[in-house]
Amino acid sequence: MIDLRSDTVTRPTPAMREAMARAPVGDDVWGDDPSVAAFEAAVAERAGMAAAPFFPSGTQSNPAALLVHCQRGDEYIAGQFSHIYRDEGGGAAVLGSIQPQPIEHDPDGSLPLERVQAGIKGADIHHASTRLLALENTFRGKVLSEAYTRRATALAHEHGLATHLDGARLFNAVVASGRSLAELCQGFDSVSLCFSKGLGAPVGSLLLGDEAFILRARRWRKTLGGGMRQVGILAAACHHALENHVERLGEDHRHAALLAEGLGEIDEVGVHGCDTNMLFVTLPEAHCSALEAFLAERGILMAAAPVTRMLTHLDISEQDVRHVVAGIKAYFVANAARVDARLGG
Numbered sequence: 243m244i245d246l247r248s249d250t251v252t253r254p255t256p257a258m259r260e261a262m263a264r265a266p267v268g269d270d271v272w273g274d275d276p277s278v279a280a281f282e283a284a285v286a287e288r289a290g291m292a293a294a295p296f297f298p299s300g301t302q303s304n305p306a307a308l309l310v311h312c313q314r315g316d317e318y319i320a321g322q323f324s325h326i327y328r329d330e331g332g333g334a335a336v337l338g339s340i341q342p343q344p345i346e347h348d349p350d351g352s353l354p355l356e357r358v359q360a361g362i363k364g365a366d367i368h369h370a371s372t373r374l375l376a377l378e379n380t381f382r383g384k385v386l387s388e389a390y391t392r393r394a395t396a397l398a399h400e401h402g403l404a405t406h407l408d409g410a411r412l413f414n415a416v417v418a419s420g421r422s423l424a425e426l427c428q429g430f431d432s433v434s435l436c437f438s439k440g441l442g443a444p445v446g447s448l449l450l451g452d453e454a455f456i457l458r459a460r461r462w463r464k465t466l467g468g469g470m471r472q473v474g475i476l477a478a479a480c481h482h483a484l485e486n487h488v489e490r491l492g493e494d495h496r497h498a499a500l501l502a503e504g505l506g507e508i509d510e511v512g513v514h515g516c517d518t519n520m521l522f523v524t525l526p527e528a529h530c531s532a533l534e535a536f537l538a539e540r541g542i543l544m545a546a547a548p549v550t551r552m553l554t555h556l557d558i559s560e561q562d563v564r565h566v567v568a569g570i571k572a573y574f575v576a577n578a579a580r581v582d583a584r585l586g587g
């Protein structure tokens with residue numbers, strides 16, 4: 243199947259499975275797993291941060307960071323469509339009694355700084371205390387500019403706020419921008435990275451920060467049930483991805499651009515910008531379910547909706563992209579009359 247629904251659907255390659263099988267392991271809750279230690283150290287060094295505990299998921303590492311930065315009754319500022327606010331089951335509220343202050347995004351995915359500033363509450367006892375600014379890079383496949391993150395993190399720090407970066411796809415930003423991981427982490431007090439997206443590992447996130455932050459994050463990880471035992475087999479998969487699958491993200495970006503170009507030739511499909519491996523397209527609503535079924539018969543999985551997200555990743559080749567474009571073209575050729583009728587043409 244050619245699965246465009248997400249870049250989480252990648253499966254471990256044979257070489258990754260071999261690295262997993264070979265990995266020396268120990269009990270990581272006791273700090274004894276050499277593969278986990280090696281992986282954590284490799285990423286911390288590359289990010290220019292002190293330490294980086296290994297987490298089962300970004301949906302655990304993000305709230306762990308919030309729990310360190312904020313106390314009960316505190317507040318964090320995040321984007322209205324950020325994963326940390328919208329896609330984690332309200333973890334910060336459920337687990338930490340931490341309130342979000344969501345901010346509308348600008349079209350480029352950034353949070354307008356005047357709105358961030360307006361969202362920061364003063365010392366008035368009526369308000370929750372604003373403690374943290376959380377950004378996301380990439381956001382919906384878009385890379386935040388270095389100038390923006392520098393200004394945003396400086397603004398937060400000026401107001402005594404900590405800064406967290408949800409970098410689930412930060413390596414895509416590294417490859418797309420040509421800047422280093424350390425440069426993209428600059429200005430952030432904590433950073434969460436995912437290895438289970440386009441990097442192709444089956445499981446795994448890291449939470450980066452300084453020593454004092456990490457000590458508390460490790461404690462929260464245990465509380466949240468994220469202390470794992472012989473987990474070196476998973477860290478080894480992530481380490482393999484770090485060493486072998488970062489540069490190749492550029493291929494995914496080229497494939498997404500190719501997909502955008504091909505779909506751009508189809509009148510019924512609206513193509514919206516794409517910086518990295520994520521493409522947003524608009525489709526005629528009346529055709530979504532029929533298109534989805536038509537493509538599924540041709541081995542293509544896509545969650546067709548009026549606004550549809552399509553992702554390229556490790557398991558999608560250039561040939562697959564051409565097959566997808568041909569499939570969507572074929573559907574609209576076969577159904578042109580219905581589209582014309584619907585449009586009143």
Ligand SMILES: *Cc1c(COP(=O)(O)O)cnc(C)c1O
Nearest residue numbers: 299300301302325378408410436
């Ligand atoms: C995927 C993702 C996460 C974490 O997801 P998990 O599947 O729990 O690892 C966090 N933030 C963003 C932006 C993501 O895309």
